[in-house]
Amino acid sequence: MIKYIVKRLLQLIPVIIVTSFLIYWAMNLTSGDPALLIAGDKATPEMLEQIREEMGLNDPFLVRYGRYMLGMIQGDMGESYITGKDVFQTFMETLPNTLMLGGAAVLIAVIIALPLGIYTAIHQSTWKDNVGMVFALFGTAMPNFWLGLMLILLFSLKLGWFPSGGKAGFSSVVLPAVTVGYGLAALIMRTTRSSMLDVIRQDYMTTARAKGCSERQVIFRHGLKNALIPIITAIGMQISMIMTGSVLAETVFSWPGIGRLVNDSIARRDNEMVTGAIIMCSICMCLINLVVDLVYAFFDPRIKAQYAKKG
Amino acid sequence: MADLVLDIKDLVVHYETEDADVHAVNGISFQLGKKTTLGLVGETGAGKTTTALSILNLVPNPPGKIKSGSIVLDGVDVLKLSQEELEKVRGNDVAMIFQDPMTALNPVMTVGEQIAESVELHEKVSKQEAMERAKEMLRLVGIAENRAYDYPHQFSGGMKQRVVIAIALACNPKLLIADEPTTALDVTIQAQVLELMKNLIREYDMSMILITHDLGVVAEICDDVAVVYAGRIVEIGTADDIFNHTHHPYTEGLFDSLPNLKERGEELQPIKGLMPDPSNLPPGCSFAPRCPYATDACSKKVPELRPVGGTSSSKHMVACDAYDDPKFCLRRNKDGK
Ligand SMILES: Nc1ncnc2c1ncn2[C@@H]1O[C@H](COP(=O)(O)OP(=O)(O)O)[C@@H](O)[C@H]1O
Ligand SMILES: [Mg+2]
Numbered sequence: 001m002i003k004y005i006v007k008r009l010l011q012l013i014p015v016i017i018v019t020s021f022l023i024y025w026a027m028n029l030t031s032g033d034p035a036l037l038i039a040g041d042k043a044t045p046e047m048l049e050q051i052r053e054e055m056g057l058n059d060p061f062l063v064r065y066g067r068y069m070l071g072m073i074q075g076d077m078g079e080s081y082i083t084g085k086d087v088f089q090t091f092m093e094t095l096p097n098t099l100m101l102g103g104a105a106v107l108i109a110v111i112i113a114l115p116l117g118i119y120t121a122i123h124q125s126t127w128k129d130n131v132g133m134v135f136a137l138f139g140t141a142m143p144n145f146w147l148g149l150m151l152i153l154l155f156s157l158k159l160g161w162f163p164s165g166g167k168a169g170f171s172s173v174v175l176p177a178v179t180v181g182y183g184l185a186a187l188i189m190r191t192t193r194s195s196m197l198d199v200i201r202q203d204y205m206t207t208a209r210a211k212g213c214s215e216r217q218v219i220f221r222h223g224l225k226n227a228l229i230p231i232i233t234a235i236g237m238q239i240s241m242i243m244t245g246s247v248l249a250e251t252v253f254s255w256p257g258i259g260r261l262v263n264d265s266i267a268r269r270d271n272e273m274v275t276g277a278i279i280m281c282s283i284c285m286c287l288i289n290l291v292v293d294l295v296y297a298f299f300d301p302r303i304k305a306q307y308a309k310k311g
Numbered sequence: 312m313a314d315l316v317l318d319i320k321d322l323v324v325h326y327e328t329e330d331a332d333v334h335a336v337n338g339i340s341f342q343l344g345k346k347t348t349l350g351l352v353g354e355t356g357a358g359k360t361t362t363a364l365s366i367l368n369l370v371p372n373p374p375g376k377i378k379s380g381s382i383v384l385d386g387v388d389v390l391k392l393s394q395e396e397l398e399k400v401r402g403n404d405v406a407m408i409f410q411d412p413m414t415a416l417n418p419v420m421t422v423g424e425q426i427a428e429s430v431e432l433h434e435k436v437s438k439q440e441a442m443e444r445a446k447e448m449l450r451l452v453g454i455a456e457n458r459a460y461d462y463p464h465q466f467s468g469g470m471k472q473r474v475v476i477a478i479a480l481a482c483n484p485k486l487l488i489a490d491e492p493t494t495a496l497d498v499t500i501q502a503q504v505l506e507l508m509k510n511l512i513r514e515y516d517m518s519m520i521l522i523t524h525d526l527g528v529v530a531e532i533c534d535d536v537a538v539v540y541a542g543r544i545v546e547i548g549t550a551d552d553i554f555n556h557t558h559h560p561y562t563e564g565l566f567d568s569l570p571n572l573k574e575r576g577e578e579l580q581p582i583k584g585l586m587p588d589p590s591n592l593p594p595g596c597s598f599a600p601r602c603p604y605a606t607d608a609c610s611k612k613v614p615e616l617r618p619v620g621g622t623s624s625s626k627h628m629v630a631c632d633a634y635d636d637p638k639f640c641l642r643r644n645k646d647g648k
Contacts, residue, residue, distance in 0.1 A: 202414060203409055203411060203414040203415045204414065204415055204416055204417040204418070206369065206409065206415075207409060207415045207416070207417070207475070207478070208417070209367075209369055209401065210367055210369060210401055210402060210406065210407040210409075211401065211402035211406075211428060211429045211432060211478065212398045212399065212400075212401040212402035212403060212429070212432045212433060213398070213428070213432065214394075214395075214398055215394075221428075222417050222420075225419045225420075226417070226418065226419055299419065300418075300419055301418070301419060301421075301462040301464070302418060302462070302464050305462075305464070305465075
């Protein structure tokens, strides 16, 4: 198992090199001249040329990329020309906020979605199932920012229970987490429902009943663990998406997360920041995928056996 | 009747699906004595599994519905028990072995846990004690006890079926229901598993209902045999009655469709036609449309089980109105004597 983890980590290296190359290359194509940004409008061509020479902007692309990668290994992804801030450091400072919002959102989603998914599966095609499915449909169909605005209207402006934005203590995370979490809950619930429906039909569920298990034991002890793999996949995908995907919620709630960082940086044409943040995001997603794969092994001995074989 | 383990009367089970009302079991009655093994024989779709599931009150509902009848198990009507009482009966008094060992075991639990679970559910024992029992059971079915910590995917089909048997026998049930326990296995493995079951049944003084469509298996282990067709018992009796004094045309058809090893080359005579669709049963005898002896009267009324006289045992009954004519005799019996 440990061998497997090490192997997967080593496999990350080429993946990171390729993705970062692609990102760096694409950003290089689309970005303007950094020298212009630094020197301002009034700069003479000589000044610009001097700046370019000093910053190594005239070097061939591959040389610049190599230099960038060397820096990255040491945790140096350059500085923003616009704000002057260190890119890597800014990302690392923002990451906990995103993780906090994401974690809270996923937690809320799972708390709602798992029981509801199981419940609707057990009561398939009854009115209880239909009510649950409508709830899920709303979650998918309702725009995130709209739900966010409604929540702000009700819970901060009208009732004053939670702050309407910013990050200040526990209460400030509630509304954005509910906003993001509800959208996630919809997908996790539907995955749970369909996965449970698959499992409910399995012979081993009848075996469990024939042994004398109560219906609760049948569902939770025998059913749920078998239904978990697709659910974990869904949750893992959602976590990856939260990394960059909650821009709207972050904007509505002025939440200082990665999504907003990238969004603001794009608006400012802060290419260094955008490049760095996106590369870091892709690394994070790779790591999340790895964690999800390891969680599979924890729940499914067949997958674990496969990992052990692959060594 | 103190010697009865099971007494089923007029069991009727329907599956009410959206497109059809499937009459899976249409008034099955039979009794099972202590330490006896009854073979339930019939082709696919005859309602054998449904009958077996009814005994545990486990017919999937919806769509399944036990419409009427009584299933008295050791003096108690299973169909009148509460959910909790049922849970105490299942696995403890009656255990069931399912057809496909590949899917009958929970893939994410060790086999030891799965056997131990049975014990924990029905007896006041600690986790360790239950696990010890699980290992004992494994040894009993011929599996090394250190394999208790392995998962089902690490076992072959025959081994899995042994595990399923271990689960079923863990609480020493009075009645074991085996639903085609060897159908999914290779022929050589089949014989081993059957042999194992036969020995365990004898050793633990259990009664067994063995569901199968394999008459060879029936001859091997069953004391009594019930032949089921379209949700009804058409002939029932001791194995000797059924094999040597066959009375129902359907039973005769079953024997004729068996390959005869002694007279190779002789052509098989499969029963013509198909079993009627249980959501649309013909009136009268449901075998009439395929029966070589059928007369017009056969499709008028459903034949009742009637005792067979003569050389047969007192248990032997047949549901065929052709015997209204005292001279009626199956072809098979004519040539024989
Ligand atoms: N869950 C179900 N829903 C609808 N029909 C069913 C269901 N289970 C069994 N049946 C029908 O009931 C009839 C009897 O099935 P079964 O008891 O499994 O027969 P056997 O075990 O003798 O092959 C068949 O026609 C089958 O299609
Ligand atoms: Mg069956």
